[in-house]
Amino acid sequence: MTILEVNNLKKVYTTRFGGSPVQALANVSFSVEEGEYAAIMGESGSGKTTLLNILASLDKPTSGEVLLKGKGLTTIKEKEISAFRRENLGFVFQDFNLLDTFSLQDNIFLPLVLSGKSYEEMSRRLEPIARKLGIGDILAKYPYEVSGGQKQRCAVARALITKPQLILADEPTGSLDSQSAEGLLRLFKEINSEGQTLLMVTHSVKAASHAKRVLFIKDGEVFHQLYKAGMSDEAMYQKISDTLTTMATGGGHHE
Amino acid sequence: MSRFFYPKLAATNLKKNAQTYLPYILTCIGTVMMYYIMVFLSKNEGLGKMTGGSEVQTILNLGCYVIAIFAAIFLFYTHSFLIKRRKKEFGLFNILGMEKKHIARVLAIETLYVAGISLGAGLLGGILLSKLIFMVLLKILNFEVPLGFEVSGPALAAVLVLFAGIFLLTLLNTLRQIHLAKPVELLMGGQTGEKEPKTKWLLVAMGTLSLGGGYYISLTTESPLAALTQFFFAVLLVMVGTYCLFTAGSIAVLKLLRRNKGYYYQTRHFTAVAGMMYRMKQNAVGLANICIMATAVLVMVSTTVSLYIGMEDVLRTRYPQHIMISTPVPAQQSVEGLQTSVKEVLAKHGLEGKDRLDYRYAALVGNQEGDRVITDMSNISDDSSSVREFYLIPLEDYNRLAKRTASLGDDEILIYSSSSKYEEDTLTVLNRTFTVKERLDSFFENSPNRVSISGSYYVVVKDMDVVKAMEEARAKENGDDPSGYRYYLGFDLEAGEADISAVYQDIRTAVGSDYPGSSIESPVAAKESFFAIYGGLFFLGIFLGALFIMATVLIIYYKQVSEGYDDKARFEIMQKVGMSREEVRGSIRSQVLIVFFLPLVAAGIHIAFAFPIITKLLAVLNLTNVGLFAWCTAGTILVFALFYAIVYGLTAKVYYRIVSWGTSG
Numbered sequence: 001m002t003i004l005e006v007n008n009l010k011k012v013y014t015t016r017f018g019g020s021p022v023q024a025l026a027n028v029s030f031s032v033e034e035g036e037y038a039a040i041m042g043e044s045g046s047g048k049t050t051l052l053n054i055l056a057s058l059d060k061p062t063s064g065e066v067l068l069k070g071k072g073l074t075t076i077k078e079k080e081i082s083a084f085r086r087e088n089l090g091f092v093f094q095d096f097n098l099l100d101t102f103s104l105q106d107n108i109f110l111p112l113v114l115s116g117k118s119y120e121e122m123s124r125r126l127e128p129i130a131r132k133l134g135i136g137d138i139l140a141k142y143p144y145e146v147s148g149g150q151k152q153r154c155a156v157a158r159a160l161i162t163k164p165q166l167i168l169a170d171e172p173t174g175s176l177d178s179q180s181a182e183g184l185l186r187l188f189k190e191i192n193s194e195g196q197t198l199l200m201v202t203h204s205v206k207a208a209s210h211a212k213r214v215l216f217i218k219d220g221e222v223f224h225q226l227y228k229a230g231m232s233d234e235a236m237y238q239k240i241s242d243t244l245t246t247m248a249t250g251g252g253h254h255e
Numbered sequence: 256m257s258r259f260f261y262p263k264l265a266a267t268n269l270k271k272n273a274q275t276y277l278p279y280i281l282t283c284i285g286t287v288m289m290y291y292i293m294v295f296l297s298k299n300e301g302l303g304k305m306t307g308g309s310e311v312q313t314i315l316n317l318g319c320y321v322i323a324i325f326a327a328i329f330l331f332y333t334h335s336f337l338i339k340r341r342k343k344e345f346g347l348f349n350i351l352g353m354e355k356k357h358i359a360r361v362l363a364i365e366t367l368y369v370a371g372i373s374l375g376a377g378l379l380g381g382i383l384l385s386k387l388i389f390m391v392l393l394k395i396l397n398f399e400v401p402l403g404f405e406v407s408g409p410a411l412a413a414v415l416v417l418f419a420g421i422f423l424l425t426l427l428n429t430l431r432q433i434h435l436a437k438p439v440e441l442l443m444g445g446q447t448g449e450k451e452p453k454t455k456w457l458l459v460a461m462g463t464l465s466l467g468g469g470y471y472i473s474l475t476t477e478s479p480l481a482a483l484t485q486f487f488f489a490v491l492l493v494m495v496g497t498y499c500l501f502t503a504g505s506i507a508v509l510k511l512l513r514r515n516k517g518y519y520y521q522t523r524h525f526t527a528v529a530g531m532m533y534r535m536k537q538n539a540v541g542l543a544n545i546c547i548m549a550t551a552v553l554v555m556v557s558t559t560v561s562l563y564i565g566m567e568d569v570l571r572t573r574y575p576q577h578i579m580i581s582t583p584v585p586a587q588q589s590v591e592g593l594q595t596s597v598k599e600v601l602a603k604h605g606l607e608g609k610d611r612l613d614y615r616y617a618a619l620v621g622n623q624e625g626d627r628v629i630t631d632m633s634n635i636s637d638d639s640s641s642v643r644e645f646y647l648i649p650l651e652d653y654n655r656l657a658k659r660t661a662s663l664g665d666d667e668i669l670i671y672s673s674s675s676k677y678e679e680d681t682l683t684v685l686n687r688t689f690t691v692k693e694r695l696d697s698f699f700e701n702s703p704n705r706v707s708i709s710g711s712y713y714v715v716v717k718d719m720d721v722v723k724a725m726e727e728a729r730a731k732e733n734g735d736d737p738s739g740y741r742y743y744l745g746f747d748l749e750a751g752e753a754d755i756s757a758v759y760q761d762i763r764t765a766v767g768s769d770y771p772g773s774s775i776e777s778p779v780a781a782k783e784s785f786f787a788i789y790g791g792l793f794f795l796g797i798f799l800g801a802l803f804i805m806a807t808v809l810i811i812y813y814k815q816v817s818e819g820y821d822d823k824a825r826f827e828i829m830q831k832v833g834m835s836r837e838e839v840r841g842s843i844r845s846q847v848l849i850v851f852f853l854p855l856v857a858a859g860i861h862i863a864f865a866f867p868i869i870t871k872l873l874a875v876l877n878l879t880n881v882g883l884f885a886w887c888t889a890g891t892i893l894v895f896a897l898f899y900a901i902v903y904g905l906t907a908k909v910y911y912r913i914v915s916w917g918t919s920g
């Protein structure tokens with residue numbers, strides 16, 4: 001079943017003082033199936049972040065549509081969009097986006113509190129997640145008291161606790177050391193193997209090589225995609241590197 | 256490097272930081288202006304020569320010290336805030352290759368600019384305004400306004416010395432901070448770890464106790480004399496309590512709320528409690544400062560305004576009759592000479608004394624302990640609250656004035672009290688015990704309602720023999736000569752102030768020589784010095800009130816700005832995690848509202864509790880019109896709250912612009 005469907009997405013930024021419009025996304029179409037683990041790759045300025053912001057309903061496309069389980073994101077009313085985002089999407093960011101004013105546990109609870117869940121239910125939901133992520137003993141601490149890897153695992157817990165249709169990860173390993181990054185990627189794999197759909201934006205070849213499918217974006221369009229199928233991480237890594245080299249040296253489309 | 260590089264860089268820096276520097280410079284200008292004007296007035300020779308002018312200048316001199324100390328602390332404090340915000344900038348300079356001595360040079364030039372602008376504009380404004388303020392002061396004091404315009408050299412010098420010192424100190428402090436810090440620390444300066452505050456129960460307990468103690472003193476102090484000494488103690492307690500409770504108390508309350516899971520994990524309370532905890536930790540001291548300053552402004556303005564407005568009342572309370580003569584009558588002399596002299600003076604002016612009141616009396620002062628009075632001066636205790644004055648009046652005079660035909664035995668008395676009631680059945684004084692035959696609810700008509708700083712009793716005794724015997728006993732105990740008894744004569748005149756004044760002067764000359772030691776008083780004569788003192792206080796109250804308000808405004812402004820920068824990031828995260836813009840906005844707005852109106856509410860509560868003791872203090876200053884004071888207080892609070900709300904509204908705009916709703920998301 002298709003979870004996410006992106007059709008002919010286009011985004012043009014117009015600068016305020018009548019400067020020339022900048023096209024961030026030209027024509028992007030792709031879909032993500034339930035249980036998939038997809039990565040979107042591209043250089044800086046290729047439109048990755050714009051795409052993710054639109055998927056996250058934080059930004060609106062100039063034209064085109066985004067369907068989450070068949071429901072058009074652009075048709076949702078402004079008032080309901082936050083609740084929709086909260087209930088259907090989970091986010092993991094490069095800079096963690098944990099609030100310093102809350103303990104890690106409260107950070108994880110935040111989306112549920114906003115949805116009006118009781119404390120008992122929240123604790124019940126957190127317990128298995130915390131065990132899986134190995135953060136049970138740091139829950140009472142504050143974000144500034146723990147390491148980057150621990151922060152990111154808490155951010156993952158915050159994304160998981162709402163049982164979202166889709167988890168969007170924006171450069172999740174970007175602020176982590178190699179060991180923590182490795183751990184996080186293993187974790188994503190594990191979550192995915194349990195059925196969670198994941199979409200990750202990255203320019204780390206290493207991170208992308210863990211995904212089942214890699215989409216390459218260049219100049220606002222989907223340039224190419226790779227399926228991992230039975231390949232090992234190392235082989236996938238090699239293949240991605242080759243594709244990036246081809247893209248950088250100006251090779252044409254090949255599917 | 257060009258010679259102009261540093262001056263240019265300094266100028267650019269100031270321009271770039273205009274949002275925070277402009278209010279600082281404006282405050283500097285304002286403070287310079289106020290200090291110049293205050294020194295100018297307190298040193299003005301013309302004012303000193305006017306009647307009562309020297310009293311006014313004593314009061315204004317006090318104002319100079321207050322402003323100087325306040326300016327130093329306050330400018331130092333706000334400047335450290337500015338530098339905190341700029342640490343990142345310094346770090347960047349450092350990394351880009353500027354050495355610390357170069358940064359120091361830029362900072363020195365910046366300080367020079369700020370000092371130059373502040374002193375230049377401040378002195379110019381001060382000189383221009385000083386004439387206006389001078390005229391306002393004279394108007395308040397009911398003095399005549401002289402022509403001419405002058406610039407005071409000593410005032411200029413005082414301003415230059417004070418503010419050069421303040422600017423130098425702030426610069427040195429900044430350099431010290433920069434010098435000690437590593438570039439990385441400077442870069443991170445704005446965002447050093449926000450540790451969760453600890454609950455300090457000891458501070459909470461201390462705060463509660465001292466605040467409660469302060470309030471208790473205010474509510475229970477009975478005697479005005481005690482109020483005088485206790486007031487400062489109470490103020491100190493309340494200040495300590497305010498600081499403790501704002502810093503520790505608020506955190507404790509929020510933590511208790513957080514521990515209540517059913518309450519805490521609700522959409523509306525969740526972000527609010529955590530947000531408030533963070534804010535209180537950041538702002539508690541600043542808020543306590545605002546609260547104390549607001550309280551000070553309110554007390555100062557409301558009391559001085561009511562004293563000034565109530566001047567006529569005050570005069571009437573202090574001087575119930577137009578002419579009041581009180582004189583000692585030595586044993587061999589009689590009062591007839593005095594009565595004749597007064598009659599002659601009145602005849603000369605063609606006037607007649609109205610509501611004439613005269614009686615003989617003797618005065619005793621002592622500590623009341625139950626039904627005993629200790630009059631031995633060497634034994635009088637320090638406890639000012641038990642000091643009482645006793646006026647012994649013979650029955651004959653009382654009956655005449657009260658139009659009664661009461662009778663008394665040898666050791667029987669009638670007693671009347673103007674403040675607290677005399678509860679005992681007997682009164683033992685100077686080894687003689689009297690039985691209270693009657694407690695009087697009122698004395699005779701027009702009786703001098705002596706509002707004395709200590710409580711006073713009117714004691715009616717059988718006859719003059721008793722009065723004289725008591726006076727002799729008193730003199731014997733204290734080892735001085737008996738001064739016989741005293742005689743009071745007072746009356747009103749149906750005449751204008753000029754005539755009353757003339758009569759007063761004549762009586763002074765006529766009576767003064769025959770009866771040495773006599774006191775002759777008239778509200779007309781006292782009016783000028785009353786205007787000088789109360790008008791001076793009124794002026795100082797308004798002037799310092801304005802200064803404090805300026806400070807409050809600046810603190811609020813800086814709070815808003817710094818909160819804005821901090822909130823911006825949190826606001827974005829909350830939106831990403833799934834809070835709608837309206838939810839975030841509502842939550843932040845209510846927190847900001849609570850934070851800014853908390854000090855005002857606390858100040859209101861302080862004032863409410865301070866009300867009883869302040870009315871007693873005003874009684875010492877002869878203002879007994881509690882209603883007037885209540886209205887003045889209410890009015891002051893209202894005006895202040897309005898002003899506060901306007902300032903809040905204006906600064907909130909800056910805040911929202913920083914957080915800039917809507918550009919993200």
